Amino acid sequence: MEVELKEMLDELESLKGSLPDPPNASIDKLQLHIKRLTDLAKSAPVRRSKLKDMSAEVVDSNPYSRLMALQRMGIVENYERIREYSVAIVGIGGVGSVAAEMLTRCGIGRLLLYDYDKVELANMNRLFFRPEQVGMTKTDAAVQTLQDINPDVVLESYTLNITTVQGFETFMSSLRNKTFRLEKEGSGVDLVLSCVDNYEARMVVNQACNELNQTWMESGVSEDAVSGHIQLLIPGETACFACAPPLVVASGVDERTLKREGVCAASLPTTMGVVAGLLVQNTLKFLLKFGHVSPYLGYNSLKDYFPTMEMRPNPQCSNGACLERQKEYLLAKPARDAAKAKMEAETLSAAEGPLHADNEWNISVVDNSEIDVKAAASSDTLPVGLTRELPSADEYPKLPATGPADMSVDDLEELKKQLEALNAD
């Protein structure tokens, strides 16, 4: 564009020269316009180059100065560790895309993005995607934007449906892949964020994480767009997603007054932005080890109420991999207790001796971190404002042997033929 404008300017110059006197005022005006346009073109996006280290230097040109300041303020011990971490985000919709942008701006090491959908105009009531991206896959559009924002982040995109058998295999192998950090223990990612919009996909993320012994966080926004939640799931240690029917934050208004007819989902950029913010805040606390990582945090926007709770795993969980993780967790208890005792002893010895020799203003530190005495509910007792989304499976008697009619055919091919014969009529 700059070249075109330059040529235009030159042509105008020669035109001016070729014209008989007096010098034409409108040509001067045109030239001024073109000069302004050239300036505008020059200010068009420039991509910054990749940075090897995160600098704490406070200058306008350093994208990490305000993040590294967290270290100086004593919030985070070692912020730069964030570059070692990999986070997988499943579902790049209203919550997932915003979470991805937040982590990208925070300088996360690597992001894995999963979605099978395309960007539509109907998504424009939410954040992140732009109208000119309509028609692109959400993963491609996200990579396009995120790369521009922060080229230091390694982005991997997977355009697939994780609930299908094939998609699930790819999902699992991508989580196992350790090429980003070979020495990492366990899987190839540090955390999986579920930002999907349906129960089926959540159950699939749960299945994968239980099998891989992978810590993950669940997030969700209700279909009426006025409440949401985030949840931390550590296989074996906390309830898995299949341990009990999913929790939902009750809207707090009479359910009968809610009009469901005719629509399957509403959405608001506000609720989704809040939930994405809560999710990534919990992610940062988990990865960079500061503050308290919430096991469950609900958000009811109509009443501005934030219920919290803890959930222990269900020893009768229907998910086999969850039961295996529960067993492992119990077996590791003595080692865990020993490590905890050692840590406590260390902090105790470190705390000995006064921090300040004099205290002119009689300043004292008061502990206000009231420990939640609320017993971790296993399944039945729920805090006010939370309800179950689905009923539990009914107990059913172990079959009193299949009826004689059932025994007649027990060959898969034969059964297929029977159905085809019926279909042919």
Next chain:
Amino acid sequence: MEGWDPNTKSTLTQIPLLTVKAGPRDGGAWTQRLKEEYKAMIAYTQMNKSNDNDWFRISAANPEGTRWTGKCWYVHNLLKYEFDLQFDIPVTYPATAPEIELPQLDGKTQKMYRGGKICLTVHFKPLWAKNCPRFGIAHALCLGLAPWLAAEVPILVDSGMIKHKDDAASSTET
């Protein structure tokens, strides 16, 4: 099951219940489950035919039985409206139900998710959760798809979103 019409209720009780709790990643157990799925579907199809209420065709689209395709139809004002029908068996089946898709209706009704997946949240998902693993594909068609068609097709026809194939043909000819 309150609120369901007596016909659906009596049909439902006659579809054989399943017993094997296995999904497509469970090897031999999945084969056992698949046999039960076939038995239930055969029984349901036979029942529909003898009650003069035949309304779908479905068959496995791959040897593993994880993808199913077929047709379903609904009669409204004496005219038959037919749609392609498809779904995958999710890896977490039967803990989660198959997501039934009618791709031709994608974008034509609000009671549908992207890709033509019909909305089952309110009327069907709680029933499926309660009856896991006894419900199978046949139950999903009977309690999920059939009531959806009965509720949505009349609205789609009356609002002009879908046209009967004869009407559509004649209007393009003229």
